Amino acid sequence: MRTIGNILWFFLAGFWLALGYVVAGVVACVLIITIPFGIASFRLAGYVIWPFGRTVVWNPGAGLWSVIGNVLWVLFVGWELALIHLAAGLLLCLTVIGIPFGIACWKMVPLALLPLGREVVPVGAVSRDPYGVPVRY
Incomplete structure (x- = not known):
């Protein structure tokens, strides 16, 4: 099911959103x-x-430099990427099939705003604390 979701995501929004991140990365x-x-x-x-x-x-070991970097990121690039996620999520939610993808797109807004000090890991490698926040084993 994840593979089908990823393929649909790629064609509906993933390619264009990733392109925005690649342009920001090249700059x-x-x-x-x-x-x-x-x-x-x-x-x-x-x-x-x-x-x-x-x-x-x-x-947790990211430190002060990631906080300072996140502030600079929000000022120069993060708010634009977050707006792109919000707009893409809104467009995806216009159809019944796109609603889960639109919600997934909106869940990426905090990541677009504060990317430093975060790690991308497989779902099986994390658990949730009592507040629902993912933490590594």
């Missing part, structure tokens, strides 16, 4: 000092293109 890698932003953007592009069966967890 970030051209400016040498922002290469960590480019790496994070490419990691998110891989997740956005094939999301089902994987999840995103916080990396």
Whole structure:
């Protein structure tokens, strides 16, 4: 079922959303000092293109630099990617078949805003804490 969901996602929204992340990653890698932003953007592009069966967890050892980086990311790139996710989710929700994909797209908005300090892992490698937040074993 995940494979079918991923294939449908790829054709409905995944390719175009991933393209936005790749463009942001290329721009970030051209400016040498922002290469960590480019790496994070490419990691998110891989997740956005094939999301089902994987999840995103916080990396507790990310530290202060990821917080500072996330603030800069939101100011320069994150809000645009988040708006793209919101618009794509709205368009997907216009059809009955697209509603689950639209909801999945909206769940990626926080990831588009704060990508640094997160890891993409298989669903089987995490559990949930009492508050429902995914954590690694």
